[in-house]
Amino acid sequence: MIQMFHVSKIYPKDVVALSDITLHIQKREFVFLSGPSGAGKTTLLRLIFRDELPSSGQILVHGRNVVRLRESKLPALRRGIGVIFQDFKLLMDRTVYANLHLVARVLGIPDTISRRKIGRLLKDVGLIQKADQTPYKLSGGEQQRVAIARALMSDPVILLADEPTGNLDPDLALDVMRLLAEVNIRGTTVVVATHNPRLVSEMGHRTLILKQGRLVEEIA
Ligand SMILES: Nc1ncnc2c1ncn2[C@@H]1O[C@H](COP(=O)(O)OP(=O)(O)OP(=O)(O)O)[C@@H](O)[C@H]1O
């Protein structure tokens, strides 16, 4: 599903963000990416959806080499990958429903279909009663669940989450993690970057640990 072969990423001014990373994430796996601040977690996620290109090495996603992917094939790659970041960037002055509907329009999903789909996703994340609220009035955990629903609009085969619980208190963080675990059980490959060791140990998934850009340990 996701394979990296000797991947390095060096940002300008010789900042080595990733160094000789080789890894394999299986289809339908749930994997944590852990390690201290600056270890390269976000960079690694950005390479997977080709938000960045590696300085060297090869990356296969669904068997396609994303390093050599033509620009014209990028939208198709990105439609298959849902992305959730810590600053979830919801439109705070639009309703929860409108936030999801906007994505549906970008994806070209007709209104008749998107209405049903948004309803189903909001039910899945437990927010159907809040569809007409603005995110402004929701808690941090609820907002993050809207962001998860939004990332699932395109039925992605892969879900990448970067510190999805960074701003949440421990109980809410665990709720969000359980939701991601459910998404995974339904068949989506999930990769979660976090430097929260408690979450990692409580969830018990394979964990790849980065330190200063190197893959130093793997906990099965
Ligand atoms: N766009 C960029 N340009 C230059 N350097 C960058 C860029 N993005 C990241 N870096 C550097 O690359 C290294 C890895 O950063 P990255 O954001 O991947 O770490 P991280 O593990 O996600 O950290 P955190 O836990 O703080 O989010 C850091 O030294 C960072 O300063």
Ligand SMILES: [Mg+2]
């Ligand atoms: Mg990061």
